Amino acid sequence: MTGSDATNPHVTVDVVLPCLNEEAALGWVLGRMPEGYRPIVVDNGSTDRSAAVARDLGAEVVHEPRRGFGAACHAGLLASSAEVVCFMDADASLDPAQLPRVAGAVLGGGSDLVLGRRVPRTAGAWPLHARLGNAVLAANLRRRTGASLRDLGPMRAARRSALLALGLSDRRFGYPLEMVLRAAAQGWRIEEIDVDYLPRAGRSKVTGTVRGTLRAISDMRGVMAATRPR
Known part of the structure; x- marks a missing residue:
């Protein structure tokens, strides 16, 4: 790193983008990557x-041959x-131009983990059943961690060395949840920043299918059971 200001064009932040058949979205996503933010697409x-x-x-x-959202995220890390x-x-549901909002407090030293709280900008951006499920999960997280979270936001930032030290083990849909639980158990300063949530390109691998939704729920229940509360 060559600076601590998220707006400094000389700052380099790596951006991990887990990817499964996102050809249609990548042009928009990569074209809006801020200067100083280096995209790592994990196929x-x-x-x-x-x-x-x-x-x-x-x-x-x-290239990460082992299928799973967590496997792709960790390979990028x-x-x-x-x-x-x-x-x-x-998938173009989040705007890379807003990454400095999320990374700013980490770069500045004020937070250890920042999550982008998704704020839908159109009626169809976030299906009701997915939003309700997320609200239940966020409520459980607040009880378990004490962090004031309203969303398990997929746009997030933290320091690489600290993330590796967490020893994350889930390689499926439980990876983002395990990150928050283990970070809270270690006493990390966790905060939330609003970011726009847009209609994704194509069908979601999670909320777009019953199978995907059930698998995500199962993975997250397993992580909740296996991770000791703070």
């Missing part, structure tokens, strides 16, 4: 041209080299 077995498109647009591409690492979805 998790795509059958479209996601990897080629990402590479052509200048992103570093990492291991491939990163910046002091601060961000995570976000590659």
Whole structure:
């Protein structure tokens, strides 16, 4: 790192983008990446041209053959080299231009983990059943961690060395939840920043199918049971 200001163009922040068949969205996502934020697209077995498109647009591409959201996220974390690492979805539901909002408090030393709280900007951006499920999960997190969280936001930032020290083990949909639980158990300063939530490109692998939704619920229940509260 060459600075601590999120608006400094010389600051380098690595941005991990787990990717499964997001060819249609990557152009918009990578085209809006802020200066100083380096995208790492983790291809998790795509059958479209996601990897080629990402590479052509200048992103570093990492191939993670083990299927699973957590597997892709962790492969990107291991491939990163910046002091601060961000995570976000590659489906155009989140605007990379807002990454400095999320990374700012980590870069400045005021927070250890910052999550982007999703604020829907259109009626169809966040299905009601998914929003209700997220609200229940956030309530459980508040009770378990004491952190004032209203969303398990997929756009987030933390320091690379600290994330690696957490010893995250889930490699499926429980990875983002395990990160928050383990961070809280270690006494991290956790905060939430509002970010726009937009209609994604294509169908969600989680909320778009019954199978995906049930798998995510199962993974998160397992993480909740296995992670000791603070």
